[in-house]
Amino acid sequence: MSAHLRLPARITACLFDLDGVLTRTAEVHAAAWKQTFDAFLRRRGAGELARPFDADRDYGEYVDGRPRVDGVRAFLDARGITLPEGTPEDAASAETVHGLARRKNELVRALIASDGVKAYEGSVRFLAAARDAGLACALVTSSENATAVVDAAGLAHMFAATVDSTVAHTLGLAGKPAPDVFLEAARRLGVEPADAAVFEDALAGVAAGRAGAFGLVVGVDRVGRGAELRATGADIVVDDLAELLSER
Known part of the structure; x- marks a missing residue:
C-alpha cells in the first residue's frame, strides 16, 4: 500500500x-547553546546577568533556525550584552561573537560524533x-x-x-x-x-x-x-x- x-x-x-x-x-543544538552561553554568562558576573540560558524559551526565540552568529547576536542583545564581533578565524576561547559561535559548533560536532544522528x-x-x-x-x-x-x-x-x-x-x-x-x-x-x-x-x-x-x-x-x-x-x-x- x-x-x-x-x-x-x-x-x-x-x-x-x-x-x-x-x-x-534540535535538542543537540539546544544543549550546545546552553553549555556555551551558561559558561559565558557565569564569567560575566552574578545575579540576573548570570541567569542561565533557557534551552526551551531562549533557544526558540533567539537562536533556533538562525545562522549561528546571528543567534549569538540576538541572544546577547536580549541580555543587554555587547561583545566585539571578532572574525570567523577567532578561537573558541575568544570573548567575541565569532568566538562563542565557534565554541557552540565545536560542542555540536563533538555531540554528533559521540552520539550519532x-x-x-x-x-x-x-x-x-x-x-x-x-x-x-x-x-x-x-x-x-x-x-x-x-x-x-x-x-x-x-x-x-x-x-x-x-x-x-x-x-x-x-x-x-x-x-x-x-x-x-x-x-x-x-x-x-x-x-x-x-x-x-x-x-x-x-x-x-x-x-x-x-x-x-x-x-x-x-x-x-x-x-x-x-x-x-x-x-x-x-x-x-x-x-x-x-x-x-
Whole structure:
C-alpha cells in the first residue's frame, strides 16, 4: 500500500529544514547553546546577568533556525550584552561573537560524533512518499554541519538541491527569518515559490517561508510551540510529518 501526500495539488516541490524537522538534532543544538552561553554568562558576573540560558524559551526565540552568529547576536542583545564581533578565524576561547559561535559548533560536532544522528521515522516516510510522487525536494538549513548530519542519518540521496550556511555565505544570502535561502532553493529546483511547500520547526524559519510567499508553510511542532508557529505564519502545524500522509 502506497502513501498519499496530503498537500495542495499545486505543490510540486518541498523545502525542508534539517534540525527538528528531519533529524533529532534540535535538542543537540539546544544543549550546545546552553553549555556555551551558561559558561559565558557565569564569567560575566552574578545575579540576573548570570541567569542561565533557557534551552526551551531562549533557544526558540533567539537562536533556533538562525545562522549561528546571528543567534549569538540576538541572544546577547536580549541580555543587554555587547561583545566585539571578532572574525570567523577567532578561537573558541575568544570573548567575541565569532568566538562563542565557534565554541557552540565545536560542542555540536563533538555531540554528533559521540552520539550519532537519528532521523524522525515519520519524516523519512514523508520524504520517500514525496520523491515517489515526483516532487522535487531540497534541504534548506543554517547548519554548517548539514552534510555530516544527512550522511549520518542516511538521507543524503533524498535531495535534489541543498542550500546550507556555506552556500548562503558564498552567495551573500541573508539568513532566516529573511526568505533568501528558501528562494534560492526554489530557484535551484526550477519552481516558483507559490508551487513549493516549506517545512520548518523554527519560528525564524516559518517567518522566512511566509516572507517568501511560498505556497504552503508547514510548522513542525516538536516542543509545544504550535500557537507560536501559527502566529508567525504557518498555514498548518503538525507534530510529525507522517500526519501529512494517508494510505491508499
